[in-house]
Amino acid sequence: MPRLAIYPGSFDPLTNGHLSLIQRGLKIFDGLVVAVANNAAKKALFSLEERKQFIRSAVGTDPRVEVDHFETLLVDYAKKRKIHTVLRGLRAVSDFEYEFQLANMNSKLDPDFESVFVMTGQDYFYVTGSLVREVASYGGDVSGLVPGIVAEGLRKKFPPSSR
Numbered sequence: 001m002p003r004l005a006i007y008p009g010s011f012d013p014l015t016n017g018h019l020s021l022i023q024r025g026l027k028i029f030d031g032l033v034v035a036v037a038n039n040a041a042k043k044a045l046f047s048l049e050e051r052k053q054f055i056r057s058a059v060g061t062d063p064r065v066e067v068d069h070f071e072t073l074l075v076d077y078a079k080k081r082k083i084h085t086v087l088r089g090l091r092a093v094s095d096f097e098y099e100f101q102l103a104n105m106n107s108k109l110d111p112d113f114e115s116v117f118v119m120t121g122q123d124y125f126y127v128t129g130s131l132v133r134e135v136a137s138y139g140g141d142v143s144g145l146v147p148g149i150v151a152e153g154l155r156k157k158f159p160p161s162s163r
Helices: 015-029 048-059 075-079 093-109 129-137 148-157
Strands: 004-011 029-037 065-070 086-092 116-117
Touching: 004 015, 004 065, 004 075, 004 093, 015 029, 015 048, 015 075, 029 048, 029 086, 048 065, 048 148, 075 093, 075 148, 086 093, 093 116
Parallel strands: 004 029, 004 086, 029 065, 086 116
Antiparallel strands: none
């Protein structure tokens, strides 16, 4: 029986930190479902399909990675997929506090639900999607922080004439 985990997130945009976590997660699990959270109440910079395409493009044809999305509670999505483990990245102590609360709530909602935390690699611990969006909106170079296809998508969203 393969050991699978869900790696959820908004991925708005996908960063090299996310990719690092996917690669590191594949050292622990046989496969990952990278699940894009689609929260209609939040205004995403990139559409759901754009975010999924960025992930597919960045991970290539690795058969161990599936890209999907969900619009429900994570525990409900996990039950539907029959996967009881979630992979989460931690950058700082503040992440731990938030993730600890989420993990306990998810465990309360589904006692079989497990959270596995992996520290973000030292090259990307400071990178967040919101920080990347802000830097890109002011014309900053984010090419070392995101995959090339995402950098191109950000340039289209924030052309020089829009600043």
